Amino acid sequence: MSWEIKEHTKAKHTILKNYLGAWFPIMAFSNPKIIYIDGFAGPGRYLNGEDGSPIYALKIAKEIFERFYQRLKDKTFVFVFIEADTEHYESLMNEIKCLDIPEQFKILSVNKSFEDSMKEIFSVLDDANANLAPSFAFIDPFGTKGIPFEIVKKIMSYPKCEVFINHMVSGVTRSQYVSDHSSLYGSTQWINYVDKPGGLTYFYSEQLKNEANVLYTRSFEVRNRKNAPIFDLIYATNNLKGLEKMKEAMWKADPSGNFVFRDKTNPNQLVLFELEPDLTPLKNQLLRNFAGKTASIEEIERYVLIETPFLKSHIRQKTLAPLEKRGVIRVSRPNGSRKGFIEGTKILFPAL
Ligand SMILES: C[S@@+](CC[C@H](N)C(=O)[O-])C[C@H]1O[C@@H](n2cnc3c(N)ncnc32)[C@H](O)[C@@H]1O
Known part of the structure; x- marks a missing residue:
């Protein structure tokens, strides 16, 4: 052979x-x-x-x-x-x-x-x-x-x-x-x-x-x-x-x-799977799944790991930060933190 x-x-x-x-x-x-x-x-x-x-x-x-x-x-x-x-x-x-x-x-x-x-x-x-x-x-x-x-x-x-x-x-x-x-x-x-x-x-x-x-x-x-x-x-x-x-x-x-x-x-x-992936499906899935809810960054990361093909590195700066900038999500950070999505950060997603 x-x-x-x-x-x-x-x-x-x-x-x-x-x-x-x-x-x-x-x-x-x-x-x-x-x-x-x-x-x-x-x-x-x-x-x-x-x-x-x-x-x-x-x-x-x-x-x-x-x-x-x-x-x-x-x-x-x-x-x-x-x-x-x-x-x-x-x-x-x-x-x-x-x-x-x-x-x-x-x-x-x-x-x-x-x-x-x-x-x-x-x-x-x-x-x-x-x-x-x-x-x-x-x-x-x-x-x-x-x-x-x-x-x-x-x-x-x-x-x-x-x-x-x-x-x-x-x-x-x-x-x-x-x-x-x-x-x-x-x-x-x-x-x-x-x-x-x-x-x-x-x-x-x-x-x-x-x-x-x-x-x-x-x-x-x-x-x-x-x-x-x-x-x-x-x-x-x-x-x-x-x-x-x-x-x-x-x-x-x-x-x-x-x-x-x-x-x-x-x-x-x-x-x-691409070098510069299209993260639109991730954004849409998060907006759908957490619609009307407040979720911690840890919950969101666990969800993304188990339920989606996307990586942890796709979440904070590439998906959540632009959503916050556009006023789509509201972010509540632990005391002393003004930006980023450190542990303890909570995110309020809009209702559908
Ligand atoms: C696709 S090749 C494996 C290639 C190897 N995993 C690699 O990546 O280098 C499949 C191998 O399984 C062997 N094979 C076929 N039927 C088998 C069986 N029932 N049990 C174990 N080996 C088998 C074949 O002789 C062949 O060498």
Whole structure:
């Protein structure tokens, strides 16, 4: 099989690298052991020489480990690399051998399917009545097979675990008449969403929330510059810091490059990730949601983090300050504060 890096792969890598640069230190600082799971690991290197996801995950973790050595020297970083294809698996093993890996890094590599490997891991944990340590699972198949929803649900049942899934929407749509995808979605209802724009990703996210009790999901669509959809990436977490960092990773993913990244969480409101984003949807959403109410800056920031694709840095100076200047909102600041939106600031929004 040729292993050329495709455009879409680069887009995926950019986001994942951005996110892991934040996830590794945040999680390692506060936990004795953390796990990076690469469920469809690949051969470790592309034909053009670019690193595959397991290799750059190791490199990013190592760079962070060395930078914060004093704080991290007693921590354990576990890497679970799962690759079903034997040729790819061997190639990956050779790539790993070339790296100089700290002794605190433990690598568990498995030449089996994602489903079987995860079931084995769960069975060991269940027998020991133990939890999976805080984990980030990157689930990156070629197609639509081999990712039962039950496995994703089980990962998300452990504390501090997250998943980042490459949801191959086009594969499901193409094969809707010949394949049953109920296992992927954990429901037979997927068929009702195939023809709705953004429907399958919306349904997957709803399944995560309703069936797997996930608190926060965010999905992103990657298109090429010809505007053809390539895939949707779905992120699920129960942690607000993770959510914040994943959104930042998306916004950082080179908006001037060959791809268009769009927030897909709400199919009715597609927001493009750009260097100079259009913040009109954020302004409108705040005016609608808080109409006639007084809200603290903290409440507004929490709302924006959870319910919108926008970042904290989009709120105070870029959205609220212009609204105040135009007299649309009234701002009441804590004693001694005359401008800005420091903690304790309250904002009165006009009624609709
Ligand atoms: C899209 S590639 C992974 C690329 C890799 N994550 C990266 O970014 O460098 C998918 C890989 O999954 C492997 N694979 C296919 N079916 C699998 C399964 N059921 N379980 C685990 N690996 C599988 C393929 O051999 C292939 O190497």
